[in-house]
Amino acid sequence: MIEVPESYVLVKQINQVLKGKVIKHAEANHSPHAFAWYTGNIDEYQEKLFGKTITSADVHGGTVRIRAEDVVMIISTPIRFHRESEKLPQKHQLYIQFEDSTSITCAVQMWGCMFCFNENDPEGIPQNYVINNNNPSPLEDMFDEEYFKTLLKKEKLSSLSAKAFLTTEQRITGLANGSAQDILWNAKIHPKRKMSTLSEDELKEMYKSLKSVVTDMMVQGGRDTERDLFGNPGGYKTVLSKKTVGKPCPICNTIIRKEAYLGGSIYYCPSCQKL
Incomplete structure (x- = not known):
């Protein structure tokens, strides 16, 4: 899945590059994936999208929402733009080609949704599309300290770790394990606290x-x-990630550690983030 920082980056680039393009061809599930989720009959994606013009994109519940006139796509996977002469990846779960022969592909990392539905068809709208629409992301003004406190009040804090609070149940829209690592390091809180x-x-x-x-x-x-969108890595240098494990902490020079926890991995500095 993509996380909230990258979703904002993708939306900005989509509005700059894809807006106004007309869809010529759409294909879902080219490379079947056990954790790729779609809406309705995937064979109907072509019928729904053919001839539609990309009108806008925005962030929806931490995912990317692309509007093609009255059709909406909700995408939580990485999205890659391809120029006319560019070779497409061998594996992808969603492929959309435009009339100018440029295209985009989506490839699932672990899991991801690629919904496609008409907003005028209530029966075709996914239930969680409506539910998530009311939850602000950390980048919105509505996500203030008072809102954060309401999240704390909803939880049984005695049994919940810091990592679980930040990353499970999507209680914080668009936030997952990758972003949480640096958040907890910056706050000097161990993920298992x-x-x-x-x-x-x-x-x-x-x-x-x-x-x-x-x-x-x-x-x-x-x-x-x-x-x-163009395959370029982001400019934010992660302090805690697969790139930095085994390297010294930039604050105290203690070696950064990696452990398995809650079905994934945690990275932390044992000196700055004491358990």
Whole structure:
């Protein structure tokens, strides 16, 4: 899936490059993937999209929402733009070609949705499309400290870790494991710390770090572990990621560690983020 910083980057680029292009061909599930999700009959994607003009794109619940007139695409996977002479990737789960012979492809990383539906057809609109529409992302003004406190009140904090609070159940729209690493490092909170052990000051630091780190990631064109619409890595240099494990922490020079946790990986500095 893509995370909220990259979704904003992709939306900006889509509005600059794809807006006004007319769809000539659409194909879903070219390379079947167990965790690729679609809406309705995938064989009807061509019928739904043929001849439609890309009118706009925006961020929806941490995903990318592309409007082609009255048809909406909700995409939570990386999106790649291809020029006319460019070779397409061998594997992809969504392919859209435009009349000028440029195209985009989507390829699932772990899991992802590529919904396509007509907004005038209530029966075809996914239920979670409506639900997620009301949840602000960390990059929106509505996601202020008071809103953050309402999220804390909804949880059984005694059993929830800092990582679980930030990344599970999509309680924070568009946030997942990749972005959470630097958020927690910046707040000096270990990913395994129970939320019930955090002081008011630490919770305040978590909120401030969440807002500032995600904003930095977006402003700098996404993280250096991800790629934009044109295949370029983002300009934000991750402190904790697969690129930095085994290297010294930029603050204290302690070696950054990696561990398996909650079905994924955590990266942390054992000195700056004490358990």
